[in-house]
Amino acid sequence: GEDVEQSLFLSVREGDSSVINCTYTDSSSTYLYWYKQEPGAGLQLLTYIFSNMDMKQDQRLTVLLNKKDKHLSLRIADTQTGDSAIYFCAEKKGTGGGNKLTFGTGTQLKVEL
Amino acid sequence: KAGVTQTPRYLIKTRGQQVTLSCSPISGHRSVSWYQQTPGQGLQFLFEYFSETQRNKGNFPGRFSGRQFSNSRSEMNVSTLELGDSALYLCASSLSGSGGDTQYFGPGTRLTVL
Numbered sequence: 001g002e003d004v005e006q007s008l009f010l011s012v013r014e015g016d017s018s019v020i021n022c023t024y025t026d027s028s029s030t031y032l033y034w035y036k037q038e039p040g041a042g043l044q045l046l047t048y049i050f051s052n053m054d055m056k057q058d059q060r061l062t063v064l065l066n067k068k069d070k071h072l073s074l075r076i077a078d079t080q081t082g083d084s085a086i087y088f089c090a091e092k093k094g095t096g097g098g099n100k101l102t103f104g105t106g107t108q109l110k111v112e113l
Numbered sequence: 114k115a116g117v118t119q120t121p122r123y124l125i126k127t128r129g130q131q132v133t134l135s136c137s138p139i140s141g142h143r144s145v146s147w148y149q150q151t152p153g154q155g156l157q158f159l160f161e162y163f164s165e166t167q168r169n170k171g172n173f174p175g176r177f178s179g180r181q182f183s184n185s186r187s188e189m190n191v192s193t194l195e196l197g198d199s200a201l202y203l204c205a206s207s208l209s210g211s212g213g214d215t216q217y218f219g220p221g222t223r224l225t226v227l
Contacts, residue, residue: 045217099216100158
C-alpha cells in the first residue's frame with residue numbers, strides 16, 4: 001500500500017509492556033524511526049533502526065524490524081503514565097541524500113493505573 | 114544546545130491572507146524540513162532545504178513555498194490561505210540529512226484560518 005499503517009489506539013496498565021506496530025511501504029527504506037508526540041508539543045525522537053538490523057534495544061525501548069513483511073514494532077517495557085502519548089513510525093526511503101520522512105497515522109497509547 | 118525554535122507558536126488568519134512562519138534550527142544543523150500535521154491527513158512532508166537550496170519537495174500546491182538563509186534559518190510562506198490550511202506546521206532540523214542523520218522537531222506553529 002501507499003500508506004504507513006498503524007493501529008489507532010492502544011491501552012495498557014501501568015507496569016505492563018506496550019507493543020506498537022507499524023507496517024511501512026517501501027522495502028528499500030533505509031532508516032525507520034519512532035517518534036513520540038505529547039499534547040500540544042512537537043515530535044520527540046525516541047529511537048531509530050537501520051534497515052540491515054533486526055533489533056535495537058535502548059533502555060526500556062526495543063525495536064524489531066521484519067523487512068520481509070515490512071513490519072516494524074516498538075516495545076516499551078514497564079510502561080508508565082508518562083508514556084501516554086501518540087507514537088508515530090516513519091520511514092526514510094532510498095539511499096540518496098536528503099530528508100523526507102513518510103509518517104504513519106500514529107498510535108495513541110493510554111496508560112491506565 | 115538550544116533546540117529547534119519556531120515562531121510564532123500560534124497564528125490566526127483569514128481566508129485569502131498570506132502567512133510566514135519561521136524556524137531556527139539547532140546550531141550547526143544545515144538541513145531544515147517542514148511538515149504539516151492535520152487530523153485528517155496526518156503528518157505530511159512539505160519541503161526540505163539544505164545550504165539555501167530546496168532539496169526535496171512534497172505534494173503541495175505552489176501556494177506553499179519556503180526559503181533558507183545563509184545561517185540555516187528557514188521560513189515558509191503560504192499565500193491565499195484556505196480553511197484547509199489550518200494545521201500544526203512542524204519544522205525539523207538535522208546536520209545534513211544524509212544516512213541515519215536524525216531530525217529534531219520544533220514545537221510547531223498552530224495556524225488557524227477563519
